[in-house]
Amino acid sequence: MTAPQNAPRRVHVLGGNRIPFGKIGGAYRGVSNRDMMTAALDGLIARYSLQNERIGEVAGGAVLKRAADFNLTRESVLGTALDPHTPAIDMQKACATGLETLNFVTAKIRLGQIDSGIAGGVDSASDAPIEVSDSLRRKLHTLSRAKTAGQRLSLVGSLRPSDFAPLAPRNSEPRTGLSMGEHQAITTREWGITREEQDELAAASHRNLAAAYEEGFFDTLMTGYRGCGRDEFLRPDTTVEKLAGLKTVFGKEQATMTAGNSTGLSDGASAVLVGTEEWAAARGLTPLAEVVDFRAAATDYVHGDEGLLMAPVEAMPRLLADNGLTIDDIDFFEIHEAFAGTVLSTLKAWESREYMVDRLGFDDVLGTVPREKLNVKGSSLAAGHPFAATGGRIVASLATMLRTAADDTGRTQRGVISVCAASGQGVVCLLQAEPVGQEDK
Numbered sequence: 277m278t279a280p281q282n283a284p285r286r287v288h289v290l291g292g293n294r295i296p297f298g299k300i301g302g303a304y305r306g307v308s309n310r311d312m313m314t315a316a317l318d319g320l321i322a323r324y325s326l327q328n329e330r331i332g333e334v335a336g337g338a339v340l341k342r343a344a345d346f347n348l349t350r351e352s353v354l355g356t357a358l359d360p361h362t363p364a365i366d367m368q369k370a371c372a373t374g375l376e377t378l379n380f381v382t383a384k385i386r387l388g389q390i391d392s393g394i395a396g397g398v399d400s401a402s403d404a405p406i407e408v409s410d411s412l413r414r415k416l417h418t419l420s421r422a423k424t425a426g427q428r429l430s431l432v433g434s435l436r437p438s439d440f441a442p443l444a445p446r447n448s449e450p451r452t453g454l455s456m457g458e459h460q461a462i463t464t465r466e467w468g469i470t471r472e473e474q475d476e477l478a479a480a481s482h483r484n485l486a487a488a489y490e491e492g493f494f495d496t497l498m499t500g501y502r503g504c505g506r507d508e509f510l511r512p513d514t515t516v517e518k519l520a521g522l523k524t525v526f527g528k529e530q531a532t533m534t535a536g537n538s539t540g541l542s543d544g545a546s547a548v549l550v551g552t553e554e555w556a557a558a559r560g561l562t563p564l565a566e567v568v569d570f571r572a573a574a575t576d577y578v579h580g581d582e583g584l585l586m587a588p589v590e591a592m593p594r595l596l597a598d599n600g601l602t603i604d605d606i607d608f609f610e611i612h613e614a615f616a617g618t619v620l621s622t623l624k625a626w627e628s629r630e631y632m633v634d635r636l637g638f639d640d641v642l643g644t645v646p647r648e649k650l651n652v653k654g655s656s657l658a659a660g661h662p663f664a665a666t667g668g669r670i671v672a673s674l675a676t677m678l679r680t681a682a683d684d685t686g687r688t689q690r691g692v693i694s695v696c697a698a699s700g701q702g703v704v705c706l707l708q709a710e711p712v713g714q715e716d717k
């Protein structure tokens with residue numbers, strides 16, 4: 277069946293590629309965002325023979341970006357074998373950047389503005405920009421506009437040692453002064469999440485990611501880079517017992533969060549290829565999964581007691597209801613593991629009548645996410661979390677899982693992605709795969 281003219285077009289994930297995620301100060305120490313993004317794109321181009329291809333738009337971005345990288349994505353594209361006429365855009369929505377870039381290119385394809393797109397993101401904790409003091413910046417701006425040698429000399433003479441104190445990067449919320457981890461510690465305590473529950477989730481993440489590597493799951497999703505062939509945070513020998521021995525890092529009262537059940541500061545990049553079925557067919561590509569829909573939400577973590585990282589709690593039921601689905605229709609749940617406590621608080625909130633009905637105003641609870649459907653190939657606790665690159669990692673993995681499961685079972689498979697983000701934001705997404713040959717039945 278062909279879509280009526282001017283009807284929104286269907287958009288499919290056709291493939292993805294990422295470089296293994298690195299630890300801060302690890303394999304990608306000294307490597308720029310641009311080089312990592314170019315590497316992720318290079319791998320995608322090589323795998324899907326996109327050399328000289330004029331892609332409709334490449335949307336990318338980084339949360340931590342140097343001022344000189346104002347056109348980071350376009351600069352990365354120019355470093356690849358794509359047709360240099362390929363346009364690109366930088367976007368930023370904290371940890372949800374990689375999902376919003378997908379939303380952006382999907383919307384353009386759906387409206388008929390373009391036929392193909394690449395969505396992705398990159399971040400480097402190792403190369404995070406370090407700012408200078410306000411006083412030094414003002415003096416340097418004035419210096420750059422000085423017209424005479426006298427003016428220049430007088431400005432240089434006004435410089436004081438205190439002007440040179442650098443401002444160290446810190447991921448604290450401007451409105452509360454608390455870091456993501458400190459915010460999550462409050463939410464974790466409020467939802468009564470135990471240390472054991474968090475450590476069990478973290479151990480499962482490492483177990484699942486290690487098994488995914490073992491079975492070759494990443495063979496079509498990853499290209500090694502700078503001598504790194506596997507996510508540096510992955511520790512296949514992680515056990516609940518080992519995690520129980522780690523000291524707590526966030527929160528003072530009843531602290532339960534550790535380096536083992538929190539994501540580590542990471543470096544990495546990812547890219548996802550999307551397009552219409554016709555564009556894919558013309559290049560001999562088989563769609564992995566359809567990009568069905570997105571929703572975004574935000575919490576009032578400033579004035580109220582809503583958790584900073586709890587926005588997906590509200591976004592997910594809206595996404596499902598608007599698409600005529602319930603939690604029972606979902607085969608795979610990908611919930612970004614900002615912290616183990618984030619996932620566990622989210623799962624508890626979806627089961628809580630008090631939260632879903634009394635507070636958020638839904639008719640009913642969302643329900644229980646079966647653990648065997650949750651983050652089955654591991655997630656950010658084991659893989660690492662280079663902020664803007666995480667969305668692309670999840671989308672490509674989920675689309676691959678959906679394709680395999682649809683073909684294995686002969687049934688439609690659906691998966692949802694939930695990504696929380698700084699400043700109380702959250703984005704969720706629905707992907708769906710039909711068994712090959714049954715898309716239009």
Ligand SMILES: CC(=O)SCCNC(=O)CCNC(=O)[C@H](O)C(C)(C)COP(=O)(O)OP(=O)(O)OC[C@H]1O[C@@H](n2cnc3c(N)ncnc32)[C@H](O)[C@@H]1OP(=O)(O)O
Pocket residue numbers: 371447456457511514515518519522525534535536538539540541585613614615661696697698
């Ligand atoms: C929307 C969002 O996504 S919000 C999330 C945004 N992300 C963040 O805020 C990042 C949060 N994370 C951090 O700030 C840091 O990673 C921290 C504070 C949690 C930990 O930092 P560090 O202490 O430098 O971590 P480090 O890697 O050294 O680990 C500490 C110890 O735990 C151990 N450890 C960590 N993971 C494991 C594991 N899986 N198994 C066993 N031991 C482990 C390390 O070996 C290390 O042990 P050592 O001290 O004996 O060497």
